[in-house]
Amino acid sequence: MIDPEIHYAVEPRLPVSDFKKLLISSGLGASRPVADEERLSTILLNSFLLLTARTKEPDNRLVGIARGISDASWCCYLSELAVCSSMQSRGIGKGLLMEAKRVLGPEISLILVSVPEASKFHGNTGMAKIADAFWFKRER
Template sequence: MVATTGAGLVQSREPDKSGSMTTRPRILYAREQDLCAREFQTLLQDCSLGAIRPAGDPDRLDAMLRGANLIVTARRDEPERPLVGIARCVTDFSWCCYLSDLAVADAAQGLGIGRGLLEETRRIIGPTVSLMLVSVPEAVGFYRRAGMADMPDGFVFKRER
């Protein structure tokens, strides 16, 4: 069961392995265009996406953040507000939105944060904008379970470095 406790704030109660109800940590979702490259780098190093992103190149990470015009973050509702997830997008806010990165810290996997980031991104872009992405093979099932349709006719020119 997921209960919305305010704009962008979600807390859920789920049965644990013994059947007792446990409270998952509260997660804050927000648009955060001024996210610093250091926090982005730390998150990438803490998740599987870091293996295929330039996590060791802070200048490139900074350029990636500055080039994205929609950054949605997930933070634990704790004093330090640790970053546990990000959706980094490029959009025209009218027709389409390309989700470049969806990353969730390994320690926060299974808390519904990836789905929460997708939902918050869709809320921000609105119902007239298509959300699309290119998935790593390991995440295809996640996107299908989240309700996204396969897009078989996509094409790409791969980067040279």
């Protein structure tokens, strides 16, 4: 069930401070360069898709984000899907995925590589699991 008290929007000018705070509050901060605000700024600047989930007025608190990079024609790699820990299990992550799918349209595949702790969640979103994927892990 998707939480009706959450507003989803494309937000291309998301402040670095908000992004950093959400990464930390979601638990993803442990695997992201949250101490390097210049790098976080570059990450945001070069994103193709920045979707946010915010509580409705008057609070308007950022509680989730989906960030993707894309060729705008064939695929979009969702490099972050984060929901602050106090708001998890309310359908916000699924809401962000459905909004990303809607915004991207029917011709663009949505690809997500999950952190191991979230694999169970992603299995319940309707996304197909891909067995054969490979990567070179960054060195820093």
